Amino acid sequence: DAGVIQSPRHEVTEMGQEVTLRCKPISGHDYLFWYRQTMMRGLELLIYFNNNVPIDDSGMPEDRFSAKMPNASFSTLKIQPSEPRDSAVYFCASSEGSGNTIYFGEGSWLTVV
Amino acid sequence: AQRVTQPEKLLSVFKGAPVELKCNYSYSGSPELFWYVQYSRQRLQLLLRHISRESIKGFTADLNKGETSFHLKKPFAQEEDSAMYYCALSRHGNKLVFGAGTILRVKS
Numbered sequence: 001d002a003g004v005i006q007s008p009r010h011e012v013t014e015m016g017q018e019v020t021l022r023c024k025p026i027s028g029h030d031y032l033f034w035y036r037q038t039m040m041r042g043l044e045l046l047i048y049f050n051n052n053v054p055i056d057d058s059g060m061p062e063d064r065f066s067a068k069m070p071n072a073s074f075s076t077l078k079i080q081p082s083e084p085r086d087s088a089v090y091f092c093a094s095s096e097g098s099g100n101t102i103y104f105g106e107g108s109w110l111t112v113v
Numbered sequence: 114a115q116r117v118t119q120p121e122k123l124l125s126v127f128k129g130a131p132v133e134l135k136c137n138y139s140y141s142g143s144p145e146l147f148w149y150v151q152y153s154r155q156r157l158q159l160l161l162r163h164i165s166r167e168s169i170k171g172f173t174a175d176l177n178k179g180e181t182s183f184h185l186k187k188p189f190a191q192e193e194d195s196a197m198y199y200c201a202l203s204r205h206g207n208k209l210v211f212g213a214g215t216i217l218r219v220k221s
Contacts, residue, residue: 004156
């Protein structure tokens with residue numbers, strides 16, 4: 001398995017634009033997580049899904065952020081409109097079952113100018 | 114509240130010196146603790162978890178419930194150990210809460 005796959009790897013966008021980050025979890029994994037990494041705040045859990053259903057979105061910063069998981073092999077994290085303070089690395093991760101190892105993607109490096 | 118504290122942002126040691134990366138946690142239940150490592154511009158990867166009690170790349174970590182600590186140790190640091198290290202706590206078996214991370218820099 002190629003692991004968790006994220007796209008794009010790098011994105012530079014202007015303030016106010018819509019940004020969509022994509023994630024393909026490891027096949028067979030039923031948990032999917034979106035994390036954000038910044039120098040100031042470290043790694044923060046934004047939202048996670050179990051069997052495509054959002055379980056906890058308490059980490060989503062505000063209404064500009066939304067995440068979907070239409071099927072077991074695909075998830076999106078959308079920011080609309082984007083702001084410079086959204087600049088960060090966004091990691092997608094997945095795991096099989098509860099309590100098992102969580103595997104991370106390589107991250108999407110977002111810069112909003 | 115569940116919290117993971119890594120007090121050092123940067124730890125710099127010489128090659129061959131012992132390493133200890135500190136991690137303290139607060140959690141009311143029975144925690145599951147992990148160490149993740151992130152090499153330069155790479156994905157986070159699991160280094161070790163306390164329930165497996167194994168040694169990976171020479172690193173070990175012991176859960177001390179009395180001191181609520183899970184410090185990461187290695188007797189002799191190597192240059193390739195230079196990376197960002199995150200301590201993490203699992204709540205309800207599937208949701209990781211991370212510490213702020215410690216950058217380990219091993220100097221030659």
